[in-house]
Amino acid sequence: MIKTENLYKTFITANGDKVNALVDVNTQIDKGEVVVVIGPSGSGKSTYLRCLNHLEVATKGHIWIDGVDILDLKININKVRAEVGMVFQSFNLFPHKSVIDNVNLAQKVVRKKSKEECEKKSMELLEKVGIAEKANVFPAQLSGGQQQRVAIARALAMHPKIMLFDEPTSALDPEMIGEVLDVMKSLAKEGMTMVVVTHEMGFAKEVANRVVFMDEGAIVEEGTPEHFFENPTHDRTKLFLSQIL
Amino acid sequence: MKTSSGLSRINPFTYNLSMAGFIIGVIAFITVFIVATKAIDYTWRWYKLPGYFYTNKTHDIDAEIKGIVESITTKDKTISIVVKGNSESETYTLPESGSKRVSIGDNIYQGDTLAQYKKPQLGLLSQGILITLEVSIYSSLIGILIGLIGGIARISKNPAFKWAAIVYVELIRGSPLLVQIFIWYFVFATIINGMLMNMGFHEISALWYGVAALSFFAGAYVTEIVRSGIESINIGQIEASRSLGMTSAQCMYHIVLPQAIRRILPPLAGQFITLIKDSSLLGIIAVRELTKATREGITTSLQPYEFWFVCAILYLLLTFPLSMFVQYIERRMKTP
């Protein structure tokens, strides 16, 4: 489903310095797998996710999404992106549109669905994330947890084959984290292919098929949650886990 | 709506005292001014002004042939006078309100006045207002168009677009509008009209070169307004829309512009207030807008004081609705 080969990403900062955000990243994620990516701040987790849907353009290497080489300049990246949903740490809802219009918009604009089809699908999804009663309010009137659930519904409206989550609960008050994680868990149960950057180790233990630990742009260690939380091999992994657990 | 926060409380006595002071100040200023004009023997003649807004001009109807008045009939609120010459006959019509100077059977010579009527007509100042409005509206519309294209080019990743926009904005903002008007009128107009004449077309009038100068001038400022409006939209929303598969044009249309426009409107309206006032410079290239009309009015009436005050007040009336609009929008922005 997702494959990266020798992936490199180098940022050039405003004052000319080079930052190696990704260094030789090789991953293979199969259909229906839930992969949790962990690692210290600045280790390249976000950059990795953003490369997968081309929000960030990789400097070198290959990325295949569902068999399509997305670094090939000839492909239509918007088509690929429509198949890959993304949920951001800061929700990024469209503040000038009501909740249901947030979910409708891309269905209408990208998928060219009729208004009735869009609304039907949107209501279905809002019910699924448990926020149907707020369909007509504006994002500013929602709590963080509610906004994030709307953002998930908005991404799901495109019928994506893959969902990417970049620290979806990091901006939330503790009492709201659960409601978002519950939605993500039910998605995982339905067999969605998911790549999740998170510090929620409980979620990783419970849902992940695989955990990937990144540090300084490279993948240091990967394996099942059991392996990770019971006997990690690398010192850096041990250090990181001891700090956050 | 009155907002009073605890911090900026002012007690009623101080408030009333200050207001009284303000009003007394205004009255004192006006009094001193009037006394001063008396001292230099200026006679105010306000009665001359209405004629510069609206006149009843007398039109003469002159015979074009020699002959005899054959008939005078009134029908459908118009009077028809038929003059029969040797071989031909002519019919002249005027409104019912007009007055005849001939009766049936009169001998008429070519050039004789058959009748007179009065027709209401806009005066010099009214025409000036209309020209000022016309120039301002056209320039605003073209300025918005240029600014929208310029603003999008300014934030484009394509260096050609971006640098074209930067150079345009800096050139325009770095030189006086008066000089730009001269360049349009004395350089571009000469070239363009010369070429048009050579190709057998009509010349384009000074007004349109004035509109061009104002449009490109306003366009540069609108470019910056549009740019900052677009940049004020949080990048996260743009990424979210792109991650859903929207093209950059769709994102611009559905996400960025609708939000940017609300932020752009107040400074944009402010820009158009400036534009209306700047249009007063066009008198210098023989466009008869309000300021130029005022100067011509002064030449014929010899009453500069009245005319300049009225001119200023007329500009105020033109810009006032826009100021109100700005305030309205700004109030609405606070409560989304």
Ligand SMILES: Nc1ncnc2c1ncn2[C@@H]1O[C@H](COP(=O)(O)OP(=O)(O)OP(=O)(O)O)[C@@H](O)[C@H]1O
């Ligand atoms: N647009 C950018 N320009 C320059 N450097 C960047 C840019 N984006 C990321 N970086 C750098 O790339 C490195 C990896 O950043 P990234 O955001 O992927 O880390 P992360 O693992 O997601 O961290 P966090 O847990 O703090 O979100 C960091 O050193 C960061 O400073």
Ligand SMILES: [Mg+2]
């Ligand atoms: Mg990150």
